[in-house]
Amino acid sequence: MLQHNLKNFVYQSSTEEKQNKTPKEGLDQNTIEKLMQSLAKQSMREKAPSLEELESILQGEIKESSTEQTQTESDSVPQSDDTKSITKYLMEHGYLKDEKNWLAKKGFFAIGNQILRDLLNQLKPGEFGLHETKSIGVGTTILDTTKKFELGGDLKLLNVSSSLLNTIQRLSKQAKSLEFPLDLDVDDYEEYETTEDVSAAIVYCIDLSSTMKSSLDSSGMSRIEAAKRALWSLYVLNNRFFPNDSISIVGFASMASLIDPLDIPFLKTYDANDEFLHYTNYQAAFRLAKKILQRTSAKNKRIVMITDGQPSACFVDNDSQKESILSEKPYSNFYVPNDSLLSKIRSERNLKIDQNLGTQVYLCYRYKKVDPKVDERTVSEAKKCIRENIQIDSIVVSEEMELLEYVQQMEKALQGKTYHINQNNMDRVLVIDYLYNTKKILGSKN
Secondary structure (H helix, E strand, C coil), X not given: CCECCHHHHHHHHHHHHHHHHCCCCXXXXXXXXXXXXXXXXXXXXXXXXXHHHHHHHHHHHHHHHHHCCCXXXXXXXXXXXXXXXXXXXXXXXXXXXXXXXXXXXXXXXXXXXXXXXXXXXXXXXXXXXXXXXXXXXXXXXXEEXXXXXXXXXXXXXXXXXXXXXXXXXXXXXXXXXXCCCCCCCHHHCEEEEEEECCXXXXXXXXXXXXXXXXXXXXXXXXXXXXXXXXXXXXXXXXXXXXXXXXXEEEEECCCEEEECHHHHHHCCCCCHHHCCCCCCCHHHHHHHHHHHHCCCCCCEEEEEEEECCCCCEEEECCXXXXXXXXXXXXXXEEECCCHHHHHHHHHHHCCCECHHHCCEEEECCECCECCHXXXXXXXXXXXXXXXXXXXXXXXXXXXXXXXXXXXXXXXXHHCCCEEECCHHHHHHHHHHHHHHCCCEEECCCC
């Protein structure tokens, strides 16, 4: 198996980062990095602070930083006479914007680069690489290694120097004198091997149901925070090193929404105050993800679902489906969000729920069990994705064995993979999985 040089990969990431992130004036690099770390924590809180509240927090970071520096170094830091000096400074330099989701594109990537750099530094060489296959062909990237030239091959890939050396060695072994032009034999020819950059389109579906705000370990990090951190680093990795691939984010609970990647840090779970949006509808996630992937020509199409709960909702697309449910359960609950709630969600969360996915939602929560109708609609929707050559994998962030068993059975039917992980390892698992499923090597017969 051919391997990435992980140390070089991290080193290149770090040096490029420094070139792009050095501020023109004012704050030094160490202070900027500390402020970015603080912004990352504040943006991922269940209730992110306003710009005014953020100013007070950043002022505290500046004062703490100043006590650790010499007086000369402290003089370069903007003073706090103006209570909005830090946020204004960061706005002027493109890190923040005067909006509810106040993290600007530059700030998003500055923080994302930090998260990704820390993550890659934790990975050991050999933990990820490129899959080697037996298939032969011409890829899009030329490697340093060569193989015997095959008739019908592309002459543009011919390694002239190695081919000439092979001819000279052959003639020398035959005790023949070298005469020009050289008498080349087809067996002397060598060509460069190639790697094919297989374009990938991945939709990560993040569960926004109410239980995702809980935590099961001593770190204090919630499941939703761990998922956001993982998706943040993945998006930056994709943007910097695999720009030909595409990553989309879908947030789902009772219904699903396409997420602007820059809003990843500000994602929040639904709760009981959001009517019935806090249920879990796998079908909504699959349906929207399929809709997104149908618009791409990528060779590899995947859905990766991050969830901590069994499905408790599904769509009811016609009267026949509704009557079938009512015939078995006359007191079933059906839900359609009203316009005022949709407007509230759009205003408070910057999310637009996709109502074109289904007309009504059937709600049925069963303790540690999945309603048969919900299961039927969920698996049916997933199989529609499989028929369109879309792979579905799942990441379970829960200690509930019933959930793990349900997802494993579902993935077995879909021939997908299930990861059962602690949320603290989510970013590591997702990045390694992404790298393993992005490229392949076209090997030689030798």
